[in-house]
Amino acid sequence: xxxxxxxxxxxxxxxxNSGMTRLPSPEILISEVGPRDGLQSVKTTMPTxxxxxxxxxxAAAGLREIEVASFVPAQLLPQMADAAQVVQHALRHSGVRxxxxxxxxxxxxxxxxxxxQKLTLPVSASHAHSMANVRKTPEAxxxxxxxxxxxxxxxxxxVPVEVGMSTAFGCTLQGPVPEGxxxxxxxxxxxxxVDEIGLSDTTGMGNPAQVARLFKALxxxxxxxxxxxxxxxxxxxxxxxxLAAYEAGVRTFDSSLGGLGGCPYAPGASGNVVTEDxxxxxxxxxxxxxxxxxxxxxxxxxxxxxxxxxxxxxMTPEAGLPKGWPGR
Amino acid sequence: xxxxxxxxxxxxxxxxNSGMTRLPSPEILISEVGPRDGLQSVKTTMPTxxxxxxxxxxAAAGLREIEVASFVPAQLLPQMADAAQVVQHALRHSGVRxxxxxxxxxxxxxxxxxxxQKLTLPVSASHAHSMANVRKTPEAxxxxxxxxxxxxxxxxxxVPVEVGMSTAFGCTLQGPVPEGxxxxxxxxxxxxxVDEIGLSDTTGMGNPAQVARLFKALxxxxxxxxxxxxxxxxxxxxxxxxLAAYEAGVRTFDSSLGGLGGCPYAPGASGNVVTEDxxxxxxxxxxxxxxxxxxxxxxxxxxxxxxxxxxxxxMTPEAGLPKGWPGR
Numbered sequence: 001x002x003x004x005x006x007x008x009x010x011x012x013x014x015x016x017n018s019g020m021t022r023l024p025s026p027e028i029l030i031s032e033v034g035p036r037d038g039l040q041s042v043k044t045t046m047p048t049x050x051x052x053x054x055x056x057x058x059a060a061a062g063l064r065e066i067e068v069a070s071f072v073p074a075q076l077l078p079q080m081a082d083a084a085q086v087v088q089h090a091l092r093h094s095g096v097r098x099x100x101x102x103x104x105x106x107x108x109x110x111x112x113x114x115x116x117q118k119l120t121l122p123v124s125a126s127h128a129h130s131m132a133n134v135r136k137t138p139e140a141x142x143x144x145x146x147x148x149x150x151x152x153x154x155x156x157x158x159v160p161v162e163v164g165m166s167t168a169f170g171c172t173l174q175g176p177v178p179e180g181x182x183x184x185x186x187x188x189x190x191x192x193x194v195d196e197i198g199l200s201d202t203t204g205m206g207n208p209a210q211v212a213r214l215f216k217a218l219x220x221x222x223x224x225x226x227x228x229x230x231x232x233x234x235x236x237x238x239x240x241x242x243l244a245a246y247e248a249g250v251r252t253f254d255s256s257l258g259g260l261g262g263c264p265y266a267p268g269a270s271g272n273v274v275t276e277d278x279x280x281x282x283x284x285x286x287x288x289x290x291x292x293x294x295x296x297x298x299x300x301x302x303x304x305x306x307x308x309x310x311x312x313x314x315m316t317p318e319a320g321l322p323k324g325w326p327g328r
Numbered sequence: 329x330x331x332x333x334x335x336x337x338x339x340x341x342x343x344x345n346s347g348m349t350r351l352p353s354p355e356i357l358i359s360e361v362g363p364r365d366g367l368q369s370v371k372t373t374m375p376t377x378x379x380x381x382x383x384x385x386x387a388a389a390g391l392r393e394i395e396v397a398s399f400v401p402a403q404l405l406p407q408m409a410d411a412a413q414v415v416q417h418a419l420r421h422s423g424v425r426x427x428x429x430x431x432x433x434x435x436x437x438x439x440x441x442x443x444x445q446k447l448t449l450p451v452s453a454s455h456a457h458s459m460a461n462v463r464k465t466p467e468a469x470x471x472x473x474x475x476x477x478x479x480x481x482x483x484x485x486x487v488p489v490e491v492g493m494s495t496a497f498g499c500t501l502q503g504p505v506p507e508g509x510x511x512x513x514x515x516x517x518x519x520x521x522v523d524e525i526g527l528s529d530t531t532g533m534g535n536p537a538q539v540a541r542l543f544k545a546l547x548x549x550x551x552x553x554x555x556x557x558x559x560x561x562x563x564x565x566x567x568x569x570x571l572a573a574y575e576a577g578v579r580t581f582d583s584s585l586g587g588l589g590g591c592p593y594a595p596g597a598s599g600n601v602v603t604e605d606x607x608x609x610x611x612x613x614x615x616x617x618x619x620x621x622x623x624x625x626x627x628x629x630x631x632x633x634x635x636x637x638x639x640x641x642x643m644t645p646e647a648g649l650p651k652g653w654p655g656r
Binding site: 170171172175176203204205207208209210233234235236237239240242243244274277280281284285286287314315316319322323324 | 498499500503504531532533535536537538561562563564565567568570571572602605608609612613614615642643644647650651652
């Protein structure tokens with residue numbers, strides 16, 4: 001028991017459940033992006049067998065959504081050459097929704113054929129970043145999204161399609177990104193028929209006030225289509241930004257085990273929010289994630305084994321769980 | 329200009345001031361604790377001349393409160409043997425309130441004689457931590473505070489006396505610390521006549537929900553006597569906890585340049601909240617601190633020069649200020 005760390009109502013729920021078998025259903029969804037976002041950012045290619053063992057450990061920790069691969073040409077990203085095989089393996093975990101990133105229609109076709117249960121497409125709010133990242137304008141990417149949605153309707157109508165809007169909080173190429181641009185693009189994507197629209201702080205420029213403001217505006221614009229907060233820890237604000245997003249009503253959070261990936265900047269400055277610290281924060285607050293902290297930290301072992309020497313981040317794994325934490 | 333990073337009202341203030349010399353007064357106070365909390369936690373003793381140069385750089389960055397020394401027997405903490413000299417030097421900065429930590433009446437007498445402009449006493453909410461730290465019960469420490477207040481009234485009536493309540497969010501020795509114990513102790517301290525009561529997450533066990541709840545309760549208990557949030561970054565939650573405290577109404581935040589000090593735990597796990605990241609977060613949100621980010625980062629140089637080889641932390645210094653930041 002966490003004692004006074006828990007919100008009173010959650011404490012009651014746990015006490016109530018102590019004589020029952022059913023646990024309260026998780027309040028938020030942690031979407032683990034390490035096997036895709038993390039692995040495609042490191043130079044070394046993790047061997048397929050290690051990837052599968054890592055994904056198994058993530059599933060065992062209770063993660064219910066994992067972005068396992070990116071469907072891009074192998075000559076562009078050799079780290080993702082085994083995408084179809086990884087998706088097929090991950091599908092054996094019935095409690096996990098297997099997500100794949102697809103940059104275009106061709107990738108979507110391959111991902112759906114492999115059996116991906118959710119697709120995510122990156123669409124940049126910054127014109128400059130969009131051209132640099134996918135060599136298409138944001139408008140052309142909305143057209144690509146429409147094509148993916150038509151394909152999905154045809155061959156896999158039950159598969160949700162998410163857009164993660166890159167550079168929503170600022171862009172290193174363009175500088176500030178007007179909030180009106182983000183909301184207009186969101187409206188176009190909603191009109192196109194996507195199932196979820198998330199906002200990504202691709203370059204680590206977001207701050208809690210901005211995160212709260214923009215997600216509230218997104219809720220006003222697209223309502224229940226509002227998706228994940230994908231925050232970076234470039235300047236140390238990752239968790240504070242997730243907290244602000246939570247307070248604004250966001251219930252899905254992207255993060256990466258060991259903070260792997262996502263950092264085009266300084267050495268030592270982790271890019272992605274660290275899953276271990278994120279889960280620790282929410283669980284300590286009494287906001288249930290469905291993830292077991294001890295098993296989550298154990299999932300660092302197969303990650304490290306598959307990428308020997310690669311630096312992993314995370315303050316909670318270094319400090320350990322506090323006295324009184326369940327299972328410590 | 330930070331463009332869309334600023335709150336509208338703050339943008340107006342800056343625009344208004346562009347033709348004026350007066351800047352808006354800072355909304356929050358960053359209380360820099362590095363020269364005391366940081367330096368007493370590292371084994372190496374920083375030479376006095378380096379301390380003075382570092383404090384000058386901190387003052388030049390716009391910090392308005394600096395905890396410059398601890399008045400304890402030199403045989404216990406040789407790093408603080410020059411406390412009186414350091415206080416006297418710091419007094420030349422008219423914009424800085426020179427604060428000193430004193431564990432007891434004897435330390436208070438020495439600090440007041442040296443000219444300290446504010447005293448801070450540590451009182452533990454956990455009985456076990458109190459015995460380990462100062463070999464007195466919390467009740468005996470309240471008596472010591474009373475004695476310090478009597479002395480202050482006699483010889484330096486204008487000097488505020490703050491209590492930083494240690495282990496307010498949990499204790500590695502005792503485990504959870506009941507919130508009722510914290511509030512009862514706060515009431516006793518208020519009754520004794522202290523000027524400020526802050527709460528310290530000494531062991532890095534706090535979470536944002538708990539921080540918000542306990543500071544709100546403290547406001548209810550002691551009103552305007554509510555003082556600083558002293559958060560640690562042991563499990564990565566330092567900034568999120570400061571954000572939660574800000575939202576609960578706290579306006580003073582302790583932190584340490586380069587995250588120096590405060591970590592009894594894992595190597596690489598910084599203890600104190602990093603001043604650079606904390607100021608970056610608030611300034612990016614449009615919450616003015618009075619601190620100049622560029623000069624603040626420049627103050628790392630004399631710190632590092634005085635402690636060669638000592639690891640400094642901070643994500644913002646590693647990543648640099650974002651595109652569009654003033655003076656970047």
